Amino acid sequence: MSNEANLHSHDSHDTNHEHHHETFITKYVFSQDHKMIAKQFLITGMVWAVLGGLMSVLFRLQLGYPDSHFSWLEDILGKWWVKDGQITPEAYYALVTTHGTVLVFFVLTAGLSGTFANFLIPLQVGARDMASPFMNMLSYWFFFAASCIMLSSMFVETGPFSGGWTAYPPLSALGSASPGSKTGMDLWIIAMALFVVSSLLGGLNYIVTILNMRTKGMSMTRLPLTIWALFFTAVLGVLSFPVLLSGFILLIFDRNFGTSFYLSDIFVNGVGALPNEGGSAILFQHLFWFLGHPEVYIILLPAMGMVSEILSVNSRKPIFGYMAMIGSLFSIAILAFLVWAHHMFVTGLNPFLGSIFVLLTLLIAVPSAIKVFNWLTTLWRGNIRFTPGMMFAIGFVSLFISGGLTGIWLGNSALDIHLHDTYFVIAHFHIVMGVASMFGMFAGIYHWYPKMYGKHLNNTLGYIHFWITIAGAYLIFWPMHYEGLAGMPRRYYDYSNWESFKQFADLNRFISTVAMIVFATQLLFLFNFFYSIFKGRKVTSLNPWQSNTLEWTTPLRPGHGNWPGEIPEVYRWPYDYGKDGQDFIPQTTPVGEEESHH
Amino acid sequence: MTIVGSNETKRIHSHKFFLWAAIGSICMMFAAFTSAYIVKRNQSKWLDFDLPKVFWFSTLIIILSSITVHLALKKIKSNEINKYKSFIIVTAFLGLVFCAMQLFGFSELKDHGIQLFGSGSNPAASFLGVIVGFHVLHVLAGVIGILFISISSLNDKKNSINIVTIEMISTYWHFVDVLWIYLFIFFMWIR
Numbered sequence: 027m028s029n030e031a032n033l034h035s036h037d038s039h040d041t042n043h044e045h046h047h048e049t050f051i052t053k054y055v056f057s058q059d060h061k062m063i064a065k066q067f068l069i070t071g072m073v074w075a076v077l078g079g080l081m082s083v084l085f086r087l088q089l090g091y092p093d094s095h096f097s098w099l100e101d102i103l104g105k106w107w108v109k110d111g112q113i114t115p116e117a118y119y120a121l122v123t124t125h126g127t128v129l130v131f132f133v134l135t136a137g138l139s140g141t142f143a144n145f146l147i148p149l150q151v152g153a154r155d156m157a158s159p160f161m162n163m164l165s166y167w168f169f170f171a172a173s174c175i176m177l178s179s180m181f182v183e184t185g186p187f188s189g190g191w192t193a194y195p196p197l198s199a200l201g202s203a204s205p206g207s208k209t210g211m212d213l214w215i216i217a218m219a220l221f222v223v224s225s226l227l228g229g230l231n232y233i234v235t236i237l238n239m240r241t242k243g244m245s246m247t248r249l250p251l252t253i254w255a256l257f258f259t260a261v262l263g264v265l266s267f268p269v270l271l272s273g274f275i276l277l278i279f280d281r282n283f284g285t286s287f288y289l290s291d292i293f294v295n296g297v298g299a300l301p302n303e304g305g306s307a308i309l310f311q312h313l314f315w316f317l318g319h320p321e322v323y324i325i326l327l328p329a330m331g332m333v334s335e336i337l338s339v340n341s342r343k344p345i346f347g348y349m350a351m352i353g354s355l356f357s358i359a360i361l362a363f364l365v366w367a368h369h370m371f372v373t374g375l376n377p378f379l380g381s382i383f384v385l386l387t388l389l390i391a392v393p394s395a396i397k398v399f400n401w402l403t404t405l406w407r408g409n410i411r412f413t414p415g416m417m418f419a420i421g422f423v424s425l426f427i428s429g430g431l432t433g434i435w436l437g438n439s440a441l442d443i444h445l446h447d448t449y450f451v452i453a454h455f456h457i458v459m460g461v462a463s464m465f466g467m468f469a470g471i472y473h474w475y476p477k478m479y480g481k482h483l484n485n486t487l488g489y490i491h492f493w494i495t496i497a498g499a500y501l502i503f504w505p506m507h508y509e510g511l512a513g514m515p516r517r518y519y520d521y522s523n524w525e526s527f528k529q530f531a532d533l534n535r536f537i538s539t540v541a542m543i544v545f546a547t548q549l550l551f552l553f554n555f556f557y558s559i560f561k562g563r564k565v566t567s568l569n570p571w572q573s574n575t576l577e578w579t580t581p582l583r584p585g586h587g588n589w590p591g592e593i594p595e596v597y598r599w600p601y602d603y604g605k606d607g608q609d610f611i612p613q614t615t616p617v618g619e620e621e622s623h624h
Numbered sequence: 625m626t627i628v629g630s631n632e633t634k635r636i637h638s639h640k641f642f643l644w645a646a647i648g649s650i651c652m653m654f655a656a657f658t659s660a661y662i663v664k665r666n667q668s669k670w671l672d673f674d675l676p677k678v679f680w681f682s683t684l685i686i687i688l689s690s691i692t693v694h695l696a697l698k699k700i701k702s703n704e705i706n707k708y709k710s711f712i713i714v715t716a717f718l719g720l721v722f723c724a725m726q727l728f729g730f731s732e733l734k735d736h737g738i739q740l741f742g743s744g745s746n747p748a749a750s751f752l753g754v755i756v757g758f759h760v761l762h763v764l765a766g767v768i769g770i771l772f773i774s775i776s777s778l779n780d781k782k783n784s785i786n787i788v789t790i791e792m793i794s795t796y797w798h799f800v801d802v803l804w805i806y807l808f809i810f811f812m813w814i815r
Contacts, residue, residue, distance in 0.1 A: 157638040230645045238638045264645060268653035272660070275754065284742040285750040287664070301743045304669035309660055316656065 058159035059586040063166050064145035065478065070173060071137020078128040079545050085121045088113040090538025092520045106185060115519045116205055119188035122517060126191030131221055134325040136169050138467050142328055143232045143256045149577035150250050152241025152596065154587045157234035161227045168224035172217040179213035187214035192314055195288035195307045199280040202297050219274055222267045232260035243596035250575050250600045251345060254352050255331020258359040259324050266320040273313030308373050315366035322459050323362045327355060329466020330397060333419040336473050337401055339573045340416040341408025342609060344601035347400040354393035361390050371439045372446045380439040387437035394430055398423065414488030415472035421496045422465040429458025450510025453503045461499045476570050480583045481562030487554040491547055498544035505533050574600045574612045643792050647799050654803060658810055661751045671746035673738050675811055676729035682722050683808055689718035690801040697794045700787060716770040723760045759807060762800050769793050
């Protein structure tokens with residue numbers, strides 16, 4: 027007890043100390059305040075989301091209008107990217123590769139958990155900052171350096187890496203394999219290594235802060251589900267990113283030091299047989315997907331946590347099955363490490379081994395179904411407030427169901443032989459992981475924006491943003507299921523070359539048109555975001571959503587250290603909504619003698 | 625409502641916890657390397673060779689350094705600063721000797737015609753090079769840590785030394801020691 031008090035007084039001393047010397051550089055650039063670092067992650071993530079989205083618009087232009095000529099694009103992008111008004115094949119592959127890499131790692135990992143883990147963990151567990159604010163700052167700057175290097179790879183003479191975001195060898199291991207395998211790949215791999223370091227520094231900090239820095243009374247079973255989700259996300263990252271790093275290290279040795287981990291004596295057109303012997307490209311796939319599958323949940327779990335919180339707050343009801351929610355997060359985290367080979371069913375994997383991975387993969391349906399059931403029962407008979415944040419949270423549940431169901435198809439090794447590497451896969455993972463997590467991110471931004479900037483986002487723009495985005499997401503990705511079932515492979519440059527895929531020309535044009543409309547709608551959101559920082563409606567209430575969690579007990583614009591005085595003590599779980607006739611009871615309210623048990 | 629457990633007030637120092645989590649992370653990296661080695665070993669054209677003899681001596685050296693770092697920690701706790709200083713410097717020195725011996729082991733392999741890297745190298749030897757090389761980098765990180773605290777304690781006029789940092793260095797040092805023993809046994813058994 028006395029230790030606790032000493033610690034706090036020590037902390038607040040530090041806080042005053044920091045305030046004293048705050049300059050523009052220490053406040054906005056090399057800041058060690060978790061809230062500012064969160065905003066840095068968010069803004070950098072948004073820049074990447076715009077660039078990555080723009081890339082998808084460009085390659086959708088090629089897919090939807092393969093015979094049209096856009097000479098004006100040539101003036102903007104230059105001859106390497108656009109020739110005779112058409113995206114060049116090299117540029118097309120560079121675009122799909124960079125789109126994938128950037129969206130998966132820079133937007134939905136750094137932009138999503140970097141933002142909300144940094145912003146919410148100290149505020150919701152009741153800590154003044156992260157366990158190591160300095161490491162936290164380093165985490166952002168490693169990410170920034172990774173961003174700069176990845177961006178610079180767009181401007182090298184031979185183009186950025188173009189072998190797909192999974193970077194399979196030999197395209198990634200052999201410089202002579204394709205133009206993008208040269209300098210572009212070198213920069214890609216350096217950027218990714220820096221990104222891994224950033225994720226590790228961040229993840230270690232999140233784990234230690236959650237387990238070690240909770241305020242008095244904040245037992246593990248009083249943590250909001252956002253924190254539980256971010257905790258499992260961090261554990262997944264800390265255990266799986268080193269494996270990716272190992273895979274990359276071996277790749278660097280193959281590329282630069284003549285080793286044969288992934289390269290064997292294959293014959294390359296124009297080069298002849300390689301001098302390497304004994305290497306196996308499949309080995310890289312094992313190492314990559316051992317990260318790659320947990321990565322899916324690194325992206326998805328933070329969104330799940332935020333959605334749980336937002337659904338409960340805006341239904342004015344306790345979350346249904348709090349312990350079941352934690353249990354399902356835990357089992358998803360465990361299963362995430364045991365299913366990687368379902369990405370490799372067609373690599374010549376032993377069919378018996380395949381059947382085990384089918385079983386483990388389909389098992390994920392159980393915790394996923396528990397979560398969906400609990401979200402729906404939380405909504406059931408709730409006093410629902412349809413705020414834009416709530417709309418996106420409900421949209422997340424919808425997308426998670428639609429995309430999750432197709433996962434049951436793909437998890438089946440027999441069906442996967444037909445569906446592997448088709449548009450069915452694209453449709454599946456974009457809906458369940460990409461768009462769904464993006465919806466979680468939007469929900470989080472709309473919900474916590476008042477705490478971040480002390481302003482409200484414009485609701486009307488929010489509703490327009492939501493409706494066009496959800497309709498667009500389904501219109502873009504639903505038809506892709508049919509294309510995939512018909513066998514249309516992913517990553518092809520021009521489908522009009524194949525008689526069997528010509529039937530999809532109109533559908534492809536439709537998808538591309540919707541994609542452009544949805545992208546334009548995101549610009550509306552960006553306008554809303556930046557306009558509202560300066561001109562948005564001011565937040566007047568400390569707790570605008572009548573929420574129970576600790577972040578709403580801070581001042582309107584909390585300084586470094588979050589609470590001016592003592593950190594409040596916690597007496598109850600965060601979901602006492604509609605209890606004993608009271609609309610909400612914050613975590614800081616002591617339990618009354620007459621109070622019923624929840 | 626549950627009553628908050630007593631563990632709330634007896635928490636481990638957050639920096640130490642940070643280190644333990646980082647150790648878990650490093651373990652995963654070497655687990656990936658060694659499991660990749662196992663997968664690769666069962667494929668064709670795998671070269672079988674004996675480990676350099678110097679690895680036996682380097683194993684002794686790193687175990688010795690674990691003992692000296694433990695003694696250093698013991699001395700600083702009983703406030704015998706001078707003895708602490710000698711033990712910690714000996715630890716760092718032994719760490720450097722260990723790294724040198726590992727590199728010497730590489731040249732021993734080269735003398736036997738086993739090429740670690742470059743064109744014509746076999747994955748079996750390359751794996752040994754990468755895994756042992758990355759372990760050496762982790763030992764060097766420990767040496768740098770010791771040099772860092774030694775230099776910063778020189779600058780400090782009060783000559784105060786932070787025990788938590790030394791405890792962390794000692795934990796990390798034991799970890800790289802155990803990691804090497806694991807790797808050594810791994811390479812001896814699985815070939």
